[in-house]
Structure formats: C-alpha cells, structure tokens
Amino acid sequence: xxxxxxxxxxxxxxxxxxxxxxxxxxxxxxxxxxxxxxxxxxxxxxxxxxxxxxxxxxxxxxxxxxxxxxxxxxxxxxxxxxxxxxxxxxxxxxxxxxxxxxxxxxxxxxxxxxxxxxxxxxxxxxxxxxxxxxxxxxxxxxxxxxxxxxxxxxxxxxxxxxxxxxxxxxxxxxxxxxxxxxxxxxxxxxxxxxxxxxxxxxxxxxxxxxxxxxxxxxxxxxx
Amino acid sequence: xxxxxxxxxxxxxxxxxxxxxxxxxxxxxxxxxxxxxxxxxxxxxxxxxxxxxxxxxxxxxxxxxxxxxxxxxxxxxxxxxxxxxxxxxxxxxxxxxxxxxxxxxxxxxxxxxxxxxxxxxxxxxxxxxxxxxxxxxxxxxxxxxxxxxxxxxxxxxxxxxxxxxxxxxxxxxxxxxxxxxxxxxxxxxxxxxxxxxxxxxxxxxxxxxxxxxxxxxxxxxxxxxxxxxxxxxxxxxxxxxxxxxxxxxxxxxxxxxxxxxxxxxxxxxxxxxxxxxxx
Numbered sequence: 329x330x331x332x333x334x335x336x337x338x339x340x341x342x343x344x345x346x347x348x349x350x351x352x353x354x355x356x357x358x359x360x361x362x363x364x365x366x367x368x369x370x371x372x373x374x375x376x377x378x379x380x381x382x383x384x385x386x387x388x389x390x391x392x393x394x395x396x397x398x399x400x401x402x403x404x405x406x407x408x409x410x411x412x413x414x415x416x417x418x419x420x421x422x423x424x425x426x427x428x429x430x431x432x433x434x435x436x437x438x439x440x441x442x443x444x445x446x447x448x449x450x451x452x453x454x455x456x457x458x459x460x461x462x463x464x465x466x467x468x469x470x471x472x473x474x475x476x477x478x479x480x481x482x483x484x485x486x487x488x489x490x491x492x493x494x495x496x497x498x499x500x501x502x503x504x505x506x507x508x509x510x511x512x513x514x515x516x517x518x519x520x521x522x523x524x525x526x527x528x529x530x531x532x533x534x535x536x537x538x539x540x541x542x543x544x545x546x547x548x549x550x551x
Numbered sequence: 552x553x554x555x556x557x558x559x560x561x562x563x564x565x566x567x568x569x570x571x572x573x574x575x576x577x578x579x580x581x582x583x584x585x586x587x588x589x590x591x592x593x594x595x596x597x598x599x600x601x602x603x604x605x606x607x608x609x610x611x612x613x614x615x616x617x618x619x620x621x622x623x624x625x626x627x628x629x630x631x632x633x634x635x636x637x638x639x640x641x642x643x644x645x646x647x648x649x650x651x652x653x654x655x656x657x658x659x660x661x662x663x664x665x666x667x668x669x670x671x672x673x674x675x676x677x678x679x680x681x682x683x684x685x686x687x688x689x690x691x692x693x694x695x696x697x698x699x700x701x702x703x704x705x706x707x708x709x710x711x712x713x714x715x716x717x718x719x720x721x722x723x724x725x726x727x728x729x730x731x732x733x734x735x736x737x738x739x740x741x742x743x744x745x746x747x748x749x750x751x752x753x754x755x756x757x758x759x760x761x762x763x764x765x766x767x768x769x770x771x772x773x774x775x776x777x778x779x780x781x782x783x784x785x786x787x788x789x790x791x792x793x794x795x796x797x798x799x800x801x802x803x804x805x806x807x808x809x810x811x812x813x814x815x816x817x818x819x820x821x822x823x824x825x826x827x828x829x830x
Contacts, residue, residue, distance in 0.1 A: 404648050407640075408641075
C-alpha cells in the first residue's frame with residue numbers, strides 16, 4: 329500500500345521570463361507580460377516588475393500569487409524602514425531583506441524566482457539573483473523563469489568576462505552602454521519567445537539610472 | 552490639584568468619581584510645549600513649538616508622519632508620543648496591506664483611544680502622558696482629532712494643546728469659522744500666527760517652530776526651515792500695520808540680523824517697506 333499523495337497543490341506556475349543587466353551607471357530590468365497556467369494564457373498584460381524602492385526594482389517569475397504577496401511584504405517592510413531611518417532603502421540593503429524574507433518561509437516557500445536590479449550606494453548598476461528560498465549573489469547580469477535556460481547561455485556569450493587565465497590578457501571590462509544593453513534585452517526576449525511557449529506577448533523594460541526610472545514596452549510574438 | 556489618598560494608582564476611584572492618575576496624566580500634557588492643529592475642507596496643518604533644552608542640543612521631534620495621509624503632533628511625554636506614533640504607523644501599514652487602501656482617520660483614532668483606555672484600567676500600567684493631535688485625510692474629507700490620555704477623543708476644526716496653548720486657542724476661536732473655506736496658504740499662515748501667540752512675545756522664527764501639512768493631492772510632509780522662514784517673513788512685515796503692543800518697524804528691521812537663514816536676512820533688511828511678493 330503506497331503512501332497517498334496530495335491531489336491538490338498549493339502552487340501553480342504562471343510562467344514567464346525575467347532578465348536584468350547591470351551597467352556602469354544604469355541597470356536594465358525586464359520581464360515579459362504573459363501570465364499562463366498549464367497550456368492556457370490567463371492574460372497578455374501582466375506586469376512581473378515591482379519598484380521596491382527609489383533605486384531598486386524587482387522582477388519575479390513563478391507563481392504570481394506568491395510573487396504578489398512577496399511584493400506586498402517587501403513594500404510594507406520598506407515603509408517601516410523609511411519611518412525608522414528617514415531615508416529610502418539602498419539596493420544592497422533591499423537585496424539582503426529579500427533574502428531574509430524568502431528564507432523565513434524556508435519550509436513553505438514563496439514560489440518566486442527573483443531578480444533584483446538597481447543602483448548601489450555608489451551609483452553603479454547592480455543585479456542580484458535569487459533562488460526560491462533566498463540564496464543570492466550579486467552578479468553583472470542574470471535571468472530567471474521559464475525562458476532562463478534559453479536566455480542565460482546567450483547572455484554568457486555576450487557579457488561574461490573572459491577567463492583571467494588567457495594570454496595575452498583580454499580586457500575583462502567591456503562596459504555596455506545603456507542603449508546597447510536595452511537592445512540586447514530586446515534581442516534576448518525575441519529569441520526566447522521563439523522557443524519558450526510561456527514567454528511572449530510583450531516585454532516590459534525598466535531602466536534605472538541617475539536621472540530616475542524609465543519604462544518601455546516592446547511587442548513580442550503572441551503565439 | 553493637591554495630593555490625596557485616592558491618587559496612588561489608576562485603579563482607585565475617588566469618592567467624587569474621579570481617577571486622579573488619569574487627571575495627572577492630562578496635566579503632563581499641559582506641561583509639554585505647545586502643539587496646534589487646524590483644518591479646512593481639503594487640508595490639515597499641524598504646528599508645534601520646538602524648544603531645545605540648550606543651544607547645544609537638537610530639538611525634540613514632536614510631529615510624526617504616520618502615513619502619506621495622516622500625521623500627528625504631540626505634547627507631553629514625547630517618549631510616550633514616539634511609541635504611540637510607532638503603533639499608529641504599524642496600524643496604517645497593516646491596514647494598507649490587508650485592504651490595499653489607506654486607513655480612515657476616524658478608525659485610527661478609535662484604536663488609539665482604546666489603547667489609551669486600557670492603561671486607565673490596569674493596576675500594573677500607567678496612562679500615556681501625551682496628548683496627540685491627529686490630522687489626516689480620508690474619503691470623508693480632512694479631519695483633525697485630539698486624543699487624550701484618558702482615552703477620550705474629539706474632532707476639532709482647530710485646537711491647541713500644551714503650555715500657553717490658551718493664547719493660541721483664543722486666536723483660533725476668533726478665526727475658526729472661516730477655516731473650512733480657507734486656502735492652503737491661509738491655513739498655514741493662521742497656524743503660524745497661532746504658534747506665535749503661544750510664544751507670547753518671543754520672536755517667531757523657523758528655528759523654534761515646526762509646520763507640517765497634509766492635503767488633497769499632497770502627502771503628509773514637514774515643511775523645511777527655509778520655506779517656513781519665508782512664510783513667516785511674508786506676514787511679519789504685514790504685522791507692522793496691526794494695532795499697538797507690536798514692536799516698532801525699526802525694531803523689526805533689526806531683528807532679521809538674528810533670524811534663521813542668511814538669504815532671508817538679505818531680503819528683509821534690504822527693503823522692509825516692500826511686501827516680499829517675489830519670494
């Protein structure tokens with residue numbers, strides 16, 4: 329007699345992909361706007377991106393109900409921080425808070441795959457990438473979600489720093505200009521849309537730099 | 552009020568049906584420096600007198616932002632006020648989280664009042680020694696409430712609490728009938744004048760007072776010193792036209808020398824007879 333398993337799951341996967349790229353003085357965060365369940369589309373116009381603080385934006389794919397709950401918790405915690413410290417949370421501070429919040433539910437996790445992007449205390453772009461239970465790392469670029477397996481190798485090819493073992497030494501720093509980074513993001517989403525059924529409809533691109541926050545959209549294939 | 556055998560703890564009634572500890576807590580409010588509030592149909596202005604203990608120390612914080620749509624000015628034991636502000640902030644955050652909508656002011660003050668009442672009916676507690684002027688906006692308009700250590704709360708068109716608040720109240724009583732239709736600027740001006748009344752003779756400068764505003768389309772925020780000083784300067788010169796018991800215009804001219812910001816010093820000293828419309 330085998331053990332009975334649950335015929336109901338508290339989780340669902342609403343699909344979608346997220347990407348973030350950090351530059352010298354900007355950060356680009358992008359996510360598609362398709363929300364699906366199984367083989368069906370729930371809506372073509374759902375934002376997976378949330379601005380947590382003045383210089384900190386989060387994109388999350390996975391189970392959107394958990395994503396929404398997570399965004400609300402972080403928002404409330406940010407308000408408390410502002411009351412106590414009289415200033416906005418920095419991106420690295422928010423990164424740690426997100427990690428702690430995720431681990432808090434280590435034994436009933438938020439089914440949320442997050443990518444945090446923003447400007448650090450020096451004004452440089454920073455990207456933090458997470459797993460569902462809060463393990464995180466600061467990186468130069470990252471992608472999460474259903475299209476991440478298609479996107480990450482391409483980003484590695486374009487952005488990853490060459491091996492320090494190479495001789496003659498190859499310059500590790502190839503700073504991408506903001507416009508180039510945005511173009512790269514658009515290319516990456518167009519490609520992911522071709523082969524990942526859960527990615528498509530539109531891509532929402534958020535650019536954070538010294539002059540503030542800027543949002544743009546690009547249409548993707550809707551099939 | 553003299554000491555008597557019924558004032559030792561808050562859970563003892565006097566034969567006359569009074570709770571002396573609660574009344575003593577209200578005395579603490581009267582000892583604190585003045586806090587003033589006024590409201591119109593669309594705005595609420597909170598003002599307070601900020602006296603630092605010495606030249607070396609900073610001012611005590613007496614006005615707190617509770618949420619984008621609510622702020623509070625306190626008088627009395629500022630530590631108690633700080634703790635209650637933290638409670639209010641928490642309540643607002645939790646309500647917003649659950650209902651995705653701002654906490655109505657009337658609800659917040661009831662919760663605050665109930666919290667104060669608890670302290671009047673437990674032998675191991677003491678009443679909060681702080682009076683709170685809660686000003687905020689919600690769907691039903693702009694509101695100003697006064698929460699008292701006794702657990703009572705009242706809604707007001709304008710009110711003042713703390714030491715020498717009677718002078719401010721007298722001024723407000725004369726003017727309150729027009730407040731509902733006042734503009735934001737008129738309301739702030741009235742708040743400053745009321746604050747000046749509680750200073751009783753001392754010069755009104757932006758370094759001794761704090762002003763905060765909340766209104767339709769304007770989240771709660773404390774005005775910075777420069778802005779306040781400019782507003783003071785605007786009507787201080789007009790004040791010269793008012794009846795006696797005011798300092799002479801010449802004295803007014805000398806006074807700018809010890810005023811707050813340098814920029815205003817220049818403007819005021821240069822042309823005392825010209826209304827500073829260009830500020």
